[in-house]
Amino acid sequence: MRTLKIASRNVFRNWHRTLVTTAAMGFAGFIMILFASLMEGLLQGSERNAVSMDLGDIQIHAPDYREDPDLYKVISDPDRILADLKKAGFHAAKRLYGFGLAASGATSAGVQLRGIDLSNESDVTQINRHVLKGKWLEESDPSGVVIGRKLARTLGVDIGDELIFVGQATDGSMANDIYTVKGILKSVGEEVDRAGLYMQDSAFRELMVLPEGAHEIAVMRPDRSTDLIAATSKVADIAPGCETLNWRELMPVIARILDLADSQMIIMVIITYTAVAMLVLNAMLMTVFERIRELGIMKAVGVKPWQIMMLVYAETFMQVLAASIIAGVSGIALSRYFEHNGIDLSSLAEGASFGGVAVDPIWRAHLTAESVAVPIVFLFIIAFLSVLYPAIKAAVIQPVRAIHHR
Amino acid sequence: MEDHAIVRLEDASKYYRQGQMEVHAVDGLSFDIHKGDFTALCGPSGSGKTTVLNLIGGLDVPTSGKVFLEGRDIGLLSRSKISAIRRDRIGFVFQAYNLIPVMTAYENAAFVLSLQGVSDRECRDRVTAILKEVGLEGLENRRPDEMSGGQQQRVAIARAIVTRPAIVLADEPTANVDSANADSLLGLMERLNRESGVTFLFSTHDQRVMDRARRIIRLHDGRIESDEVFN
Numbered sequence: 001m002r003t004l005k006i007a008s009r010n011v012f013r014n015w016h017r018t019l020v021t022t023a024a025m026g027f028a029g030f031i032m033i034l035f036a037s038l039m040e041g042l043l044q045g046s047e048r049n050a051v052s053m054d055l056g057d058i059q060i061h062a063p064d065y066r067e068d069p070d071l072y073k074v075i076s077d078p079d080r081i082l083a084d085l086k087k088a089g090f091h092a093a094k095r096l097y098g099f100g101l102a103a104s105g106a107t108s109a110g111v112q113l114r115g116i117d118l119s120n121e122s123d124v125t126q127i128n129r130h131v132l133k134g135k136w137l138e139e140s141d142p143s144g145v146v147i148g149r150k151l152a153r154t155l156g157v158d159i160g161d162e163l164i165f166v167g168q169a170t171d172g173s174m175a176n177d178i179y180t181v182k183g184i185l186k187s188v189g190e191e192v193d194r195a196g197l198y199m200q201d202s203a204f205r206e207l208m209v210l211p212e213g214a215h216e217i218a219v220m221r222p223d224r225s226t227d228l229i230a231a232t233s234k235v236a237d238i239a240p241g242c243e244t245l246n247w248r249e250l251m252p253v254i255a256r257i258l259d260l261a262d263s264q265m266i267i268m269v270i271i272t273y274t275a276v277a278m279l280v281l282n283a284m285l286m287t288v289f290e291r292i293r294e295l296g297i298m299k300a301v302g303v304k305p306w307q308i309m310m311l312v313y314a315e316t317f318m319q320v321l322a323a324s325i326i327a328g329v330s331g332i333a334l335s336r337y338f339e340h341n342g343i344d345l346s347s348l349a350e351g352a353s354f355g356g357v358a359v360d361p362i363w364r365a366h367l368t369a370e371s372v373a374v375p376i377v378f379l380f381i382i383a384f385l386s387v388l389y390p391a392i393k394a395a396v397i398q399p400v401r402a403i404h405h406r
Numbered sequence: 407m408e409d410h411a412i413v414r415l416e417d418a419s420k421y422y423r424q425g426q427m428e429v430h431a432v433d434g435l436s437f438d439i440h441k442g443d444f445t446a447l448c449g450p451s452g453s454g455k456t457t458v459l460n461l462i463g464g465l466d467v468p469t470s471g472k473v474f475l476e477g478r479d480i481g482l483l484s485r486s487k488i489s490a491i492r493r494d495r496i497g498f499v500f501q502a503y504n505l506i507p508v509m510t511a512y513e514n515a516a517f518v519l520s521l522q523g524v525s526d527r528e529c530r531d532r533v534t535a536i537l538k539e540v541g542l543e544g545l546e547n548r549r550p551d552e553m554s555g556g557q558q559q560r561v562a563i564a565r566a567i568v569t570r571p572a573i574v575l576a577d578e579p580t581a582n583v584d585s586a587n588a589d590s591l592l593g594l595m596e597r598l599n600r601e602s603g604v605t606f607l608f609s610t611h612d613q614r615v616m617d618r619a620r621r622i623i624r625l626h627d628g629r630i631e632s633d634e635v636f637n
């Protein structure tokens with residue numbers, strides 16, 4: 001307690017230096033908290049876009065459908081698999097894919113046709129809630145389609161406009177029909193944005209003459225915190241003879257970026273704090289040298305070296321504590337602000353993507369306990385490491401020299 | 407005298423190396439200091455006064471010879487033992503800047519006591535009494551920079567004696583104060599010596615200060631030139 005009292009007075013003794021040091025540490029901490037929560041927001045957004053808008057957790061395909069997405073390569077018993085998956089507690093939906101050309105007026109574009117199992121899809125992904133304009137597909141309106149935002153622009157269509165699809169059906173005949181644009185999606189990913197044409201399951205089957213099977217079954221765990229690998233093998237057991245992959249295997253780049261995010265954050269923190277560490281080191285070294293005489297007297301009258309170290313550490317601790325409070329309060333405040341008021345990137349980078357996954361044009365922060373704790377804990381660690389040298393220097397002062405110093 | 411000497415130097419020497427030269431700061435000194443002594447260490451600048459006090463106070467180690475404090479050879483003690491001896495058995499008064507600037511007169515005077523782990527209550531009683539004794543009643547809450555040089559030295563003396571040490575080592579305690587203050591500091595030390603039996607060993611090159619001592623050890627080039635006892 002006595003140490004803390006002396007330390008606190010020393011901290012106020014050269015208050016401008018204390019202010020500069022503390023403000024610098026506080027500012028660095030604040031920047032890191034904001035950076036961490038913005039990164040977290042970006043990454044969570046990417047994962048959400050990848051998994052919750054499109055992939056799902058786990059996907060089942062016919063064996064080499066993914067290498068060569070052929071209309072004929074279907075999962076032959078999707079309804080049995082679906083039923084078993086549901087029995088095992090999973091959410092699952094069938095999907096159909098086809099390719100062709102969509103045209104409106106004089107313009108046309110290649111599209112990826114997606115046949116959606118409306119009743120189940122909303123349990124698996126949130127694509128139905130990701131509509132930018134208009135509405136999602138409805139059972140009652142089989143000729144309504146929902147399209148990607150870039151596709152809408154390419155074709156120059158808006159809600160209520162008609163478009164014509166032309167393709168080849170499974171029986172070799174020409175598949176064509178007229179549809180009405182019911183909705184335009186928000187950014188999901190390069191593929192969907194540029195070429196996604198969603199229609200309901202039954203409309204797809206009729207158009208492409210594909211009464212049976214499915215190209216893909218998307219599966220979602222009801223609790224996403226459970227083990228993905230275990231869930232994947234469980235799903236694989238339910239769909240023998242099919243290829244079962246989870247989203248990490250389907251999007252290895254994103255998975256890797258997410259995995260590395262924590263260590264990248266720590267590296268960033270360490271780099272940024274190195275500058276702070278030098279400042280702390282310098283400030284504390286100056287304090288020690290300025291007070292060399294008084295520290296010498298303290299040692300002469302019987303203060304032990306470790307007690308001197310404690311004093312230097314107590315002074316550092318107080319400054320880091322104050323800095324952490326500054327960093328914490330301002331970092332949390334601004335992160336919260338950016339959680340509610342995202343940064344609008346749409347003018348800057350329209351439809352930017354990140355490993356093939358769309359980045360939301362509104363970049364929102366996501367504040368987690370970790371994005372506050374990591375910068376603050378590291379602030380303490382770095383400050384305490386950098387003050388080791390001044391503290392040792394102070395502890396080993398020889399009273400005789402110190403007292404006759406100057 | 408047959409009683410145990412508080413301090414005994416036996417052929418103690420301290421050499422410093424300065425470039426190629428070896429400075430014999432203290433050169434084969436032997437003398438005793440007894441309980442209740444009021445001794446001045448005199449000599450011109452560079453004669454080795456400070457070095458002697460540092461050797462006795464365990465702030466420095468002799469190059470050769472022995473220094474005994476209350477019968478213990480301090481050359482044989484560990485650093486932390488010596489540091490505990492300084493804390494518990496020796497009072498230090500330095501020439502200037504004795505005090506910790508961020509602490510009040512009271513806190514400075516109480517500093518060593520609290521290092522010893524003396525209870526707050528006892529500490530308060532003893533420090534209050536000592537500060538009164540050294541004439542600082544009412545100035546307890548002053549910081550060093552709010553006191554005169556003489557007052558600061560009084561706080562230093564209070565800190566040195568409040569622990570009831572075996573000996574108070576004072577290195578030119580009056581060198582940084584005017585003569586009136588020097589006089590009254592010496593008067594204070596004399597009174598503490600006479601009334602409370604505090605043993606003092608102080609260095610000085612001020613003739614008027616020497617005149618108050620009951621024993622004067624004169625040094626020259628690290629050797630004893632004379633050692634006189636007055637009555």
Ligand SMILES: Nc1ncnc2c1ncn2[C@@H]1O[C@H](COP(=O)(O)OP(=O)(O)OP(=O)(O)O)[C@@H](O)[C@H]1O
Nearest residue numbers: 422423424429431450451452453454455456457458
């Ligand atoms: N740390 C040191 N390194 C080298 N030489 C030293 C050291 N300390 C003291 N000396 C030398 O030892 C001799 C004695 O010094 P000391 O300080 O003991 O003298 P003093 O009598 O206290 O002098 P003053 O009256 O000036 O305080 C001097 O020649 C001094 O230069």
Ligand SMILES: [Mg+2]
Nearest residue numbers: 455456457577
């Ligand atoms: Mg000297």
